[in-house]
Amino acid sequence: MGRYRNVSILAAAVFIQLVGLAYQIRKQTGKDAQDSSRLIRVWTISAITPLEKGIVRLQTGTVNLWHNYVYLRGVRQENRELKDKIEQLQLEQVRLQQDASQARRLQALLGFKEQFIDHTVAAQVIGSSGSEQSRTVYLDKGSDVGISLGMPVISAEGIVGKVILVQPRVSQVLLINDQTSGVGTILEKSRLQGVLKGRASGELMLDKVMSEEDVKTGERVLTSGGDQIFPKGLPVGTIGDVKHGGEFLQVQVKPAAALNHLEEVLVITQRLEREPDKTAAKSMRAADILAQRLPQVPDKPAGAESETGTPAPKPTTIPSTAIQPKPAAPVGTGTVQAIAHPGTAGSVPLANKPAQAKAPTPGASAGITMQPRTPPTGTAPPKTTAGKPTSTPTQTSPTSDTGDTPQ
Amino acid sequence: MAVSYTSREQIEVYRFNWLVAILVPLLAIFLQAFLPLRFPFFSIFDLPLLVVIFFAMARRSQVAGLLTGAVIGILQDSLTHHPLGVYGIAKTVVGYGASSLGVKLDVESVGTRLLVTSGFYVVHQIIYFTIARGLVGLDLRWLWSRELIAAVANAVVGVLLFTLMDRLKERA
Numbered sequence: 001m002g003r004y005r006n007v008s009i010l011a012a013a014v015f016i017q018l019v020g021l022a023y024q025i026r027k028q029t030g031k032d033a034q035d036s037s038r039l040i041r042v043w044t045i046s047a048i049t050p051l052e053k054g055i056v057r058l059q060t061g062t063v064n065l066w067h068n069y070v071y072l073r074g075v076r077q078e079n080r081e082l083k084d085k086i087e088q089l090q091l092e093q094v095r096l097q098q099d100a101s102q103a104r105r106l107q108a109l110l111g112f113k114e115q116f117i118d119h120t121v122a123a124q125v126i127g128s129s130g131s132e133q134s135r136t137v138y139l140d141k142g143s144d145v146g147i148s149l150g151m152p153v154i155s156a157e158g159i160v161g162k163v164i165l166v167q168p169r170v171s172q173v174l175l176i177n178d179q180t181s182g183v184g185t186i187l188e189k190s191r192l193q194g195v196l197k198g199r200a201s202g203e204l205m206l207d208k209v210m211s212e213e214d215v216k217t218g219e220r221v222l223t224s225g226g227d228q229i230f231p232k233g234l235p236v237g238t239i240g241d242v243k244h245g246g247e248f249l250q251v252q253v254k255p256a257a258a259l260n261h262l263e264e265v266l267v268i269t270q271r272l273e274r275e276p277d278k279t280a281a282k283s284m285r286a287a288d289i290l291a292q293r294l295p296q297v298p299d300k301p302a303g304a305e306s307e308t309g310t311p312a313p314k315p316t317t318i319p320s321t322a323i324q325p326k327p328a329a330p331v332g333t334g335t336v337q338a339i340a341h342p343g344t345a346g347s348v349p350l351a352n353k354p355a356q357a358k359a360p361t362p363g364a365s366a367g368i369t370m371q372p373r374t375p376p377t378g379t380a381p382p383k384t385t386a387g388k389p390t391s392t393p394t395q396t397s398p399t400s401d402t403g404d405t406p407q
Numbered sequence: 408m409a410v411s412y413t414s415r416e417q418i419e420v421y422r423f424n425w426l427v428a429i430l431v432p433l434l435a436i437f438l439q440a441f442l443p444l445r446f447p448f449f450s451i452f453d454l455p456l457l458v459v460i461f462f463a464m465a466r467r468s469q470v471a472g473l474l475t476g477a478v479i480g481i482l483q484d485s486l487t488h489h490p491l492g493v494y495g496i497a498k499t500v501v502g503y504g505a506s507s508l509g510v511k512l513d514v515e516s517v518g519t520r521l522l523v524t525s526g527f528y529v530v531h532q533i534i535y536f537t538i539a540r541g542l543v544g545l546d547l548r549w550l551w552s553r554e555l556i557a558a559v560a561n562a563v564v565g566v567l568l569f570t571l572m573d574r575l576k577e578r579a
Contacts, residue, residue, distance in 0.1 A: 006469040010503045013477050017492040017499065021542055024490035044485040048437050055441065127486075130439035131494075132450050133545060134487030138440075164488055174488060179546055200547045260447040 042167065045138070049170045052126040053140050060124075117231055119270035120154075121145050123171075125262045135178035135202060136164070137262060142171045146269045150229060155265050158235040158256025159183065159223060163267065171267075175259050176236070177202045184226030185236050185253075187219050193226070196236060196253060202260075204237060206251035213249065215242050221253050231271060421465040421576040431572065432458050432479045440486055451557050453528065455479045457565045459498050460527055461572050463505035464514045472509075476502025489543055497534040501527050517566055525562035529554060 123139035141147055143166045153160040153173050161181065165172035174181050177198040185196045185206065192213055194206040209215060219239045225232030235256040243250035423431075435454040443450040459479050463472030480498030484491045505527055512519055532554050539545040 006473075006503070009470050010473050010499070013473050013499050014496055017477065017481075017496045018542075021490050021492035021496070021538070024492070025542060025544075040481065040491060041485040044436075044482050047433060048440060048486065051437050052441050125444060127440040128444050129487040130436065130443065130450075130483065131487050133539060133547065134489055136488050137444070172488065178488075180488070200545070262444070 041165070045167060045170055045172075049126060049138055049140075052138065056124055056126045056140070117268050117270075118272045119146075119268075120266040121147060121269050122264060122266055123147075124264055126170075132202070133200065135175040135181075135198065135259075137161075137173050137175065139171045139173060139265065139267070140169070141267070142167045142169045144168045147171050147267050148269075152230045152268045153265050154230075154234060154268065155257040155262065157258065158237060159230055160257050160259065160262065160265050162229050173265070177204050177255065177259050182207075182227065183230060183236065184224040185221050186224035187215070187239070188222055189219055190214065190216075193224050194251070196221070204253040204255055206239075206249075206253055209249040209251050211244055211247060211249050215239055215249060215251050217242060231268070420467050420579045422579040423462070423465075423575060423577065427575045428462075431575070432462075432475075432482070436479070436482055436486070439483070451560055452564055453531070453561060454564075454568075455483050455494075456498060456501065456528065456531055457524065457561065457568055458572075459502050460505045460524055460565065461569050463502045464509035464523070465576055467506055467509040469503050469506045472502035472504075472506030473499050474502070476500070489539075489545075493535060493538050493543060496538055497531045500534055501531045504530065520566050520569055521562045524565035525558040528558040528561045532557075 121141055123141040125137045126140045127138040129136045139147075139153075147163055147166055149163055149166055151163045153162060159176060161173045161175040161178075163171050164174045175198070176183050176196065179198045179200055181198050183196040184193070186193045190213075192209065192215065194209050197205055197207050199205055206215075206221070217239050221236040221238060223230040223232055223234040223236055237253045237255040240252040240254045241250075242252070432455065435458040439452075439454045459472075459476045462475045466472060466475075476498035477495050480495035481491050483494040483498075487494075505523070508514065508523060512523070514520060514523060536547055536549055540547055
């Protein structure tokens with residue numbers, strides 16, 4: 001027996017671990033998957049992560065000290081450039097705010113659920129699993145700041161992963177390029193949906209895309225919201241190689257976020273998901289929405305209307321080509337919205353029936369009359385009679401000018 | 408170069424200070440988890456495996472070797488999101504093998520260390536892949552080219568590391 005003592009111990013050690021392994025795998029199908037073998041993980045993570053945190057903070061502190069107090073070459077120039085950039089972005093922001101509010105109104109009319117990122121927690125990546133077969137990273141924040149299991153993690157560039165383990169001051173994130181990860185995605189232009197999965201090599205692949213689909217290299221991939229983890233519309237990456245052969249395409253996706261060089265990330269700790277405001281939607285008219293898109297006209301001089309008591313004598317029909325998103329403009333300038341009050345124009349909600357644009361009612365302080373977009377076929381062009389415009393009822397589809405259908 | 412011992416008397420058995428025995432594996436696991444974030448190419452190395460091989464060969468005790476491998480492997484497993492035991496089993500076998508070899512070979516020379524380390528790296532990977540594919544169900548692809556390059560890289564780093572860690576050895 002003594003001769004086989006060491007081999008017996010080896011066999012016993014391997015056997016015990018095999019049994020433990022099998023037990024954990026079996027338990028992973030149950031609800032308490034994360035609870036198995038938790039203690040050892042807690043000990044190891046508690047032993048390793050403080051050192052990682054310390055080194056990351058020391059490194060960050062040193063870099064900050066150098067960049068903020070010592071190495072300031074070119075800062076003035078950079079500052080000037082950034083100020084210019086801010087001005088450009090402010091203009092862009094005004095335009096985007098208008099687009100966003102318009103999109104929200106259309107979404108409400110169509111009865112979609114809305115999702116908003118309400119609260120995020122910034123966290124620093126302090127470590128990894130150290131294994132290529134387990135693509136996970138550790139963050140320096142945990143349940144103490146509200147992080148919990150399943151929360152999505154994003155960076156400035158795109159989505160990163162989801163939280164799979166939480167301790168009071170540390171959390172573990174499963175990256176999207178791990179082979180056990182899966183993200184519901186949609187292609188930006190073709191609206192083709194698919195599940196994004198990681199490979200053992202760390203590549204991202206779009207799964208189960210039929211070979212007859214037209215997938216173009218370089219097209220942006222966004223989250224579809226179908227996985228119930230990531231909010232819809234976040235950047236995932238771009239289409240890389242597309243290989244044909246067999247029933248499905250082999251679509252490789254280049255991640256938007258630098259998954260190999262992560263430093264700081266945001267954990268989405270709170271999302272607001274709400275039904276659109278039905279009362280607001282009901283009171284909204286198709287004309288109001290279209291009015292948002294019309295070019296701006298300056299406010300009439302005060303008293304001009306009261307002198308006549310009627311709308312402008314010759315309403316102008318806006319051609320369909322003029323119905324374009326408004327250009328960037330300072331907030332507060334007069335817009336056509338001011339003249340398209342509820343109760344004065346067509347009042348059929350977009351979601352239910354085709355909207356009808358009616359002739360302006362006397363009393364509506366309109367300097368112009370708007371016409372809904374002319375449908376492609378089967379509709380006569382609007383006629384204008386002297387002083388009284390008539391408009392043929394036309395269908396206003398909730399499509400945007402880019403042709404994208406709101407999802 | 409003497410590769411094998413001719414008598415039992417030539418074998419030198421070493422032991423380690425308990426602080427070294429605890430801190431060196433922990434440091435290896437820490438570096439393995441920390442450095443790939445800054446230097447992604449570092450993930451090709453397996454520092455905990457090198458530590459297992461070094462301790463096992465220096466102690467020349469099969470039980471101590473397999474236990475060292477099991478503990479370090481399970482600690483390494485606990486940082487991943489996979490079940491505990493995948494690295495544990497692979498490193499248990501490597502620890503046992505390295506200590507068995509340490510009894511029979513002159514594992515102090517650079518040439519032997521290069522060969523032994525690269526060989527055990529491949530053994531470790533085969534066991535790991537078998538368990539990860541067969542039991543855990545991971546979809547792994549075995550690439551000989553990649554594994555052999557990684558084996559040589561680990562052996563080179565191992566030789567340097569062993570030279571440094573030789574200073575921590577104490578004669579039993």
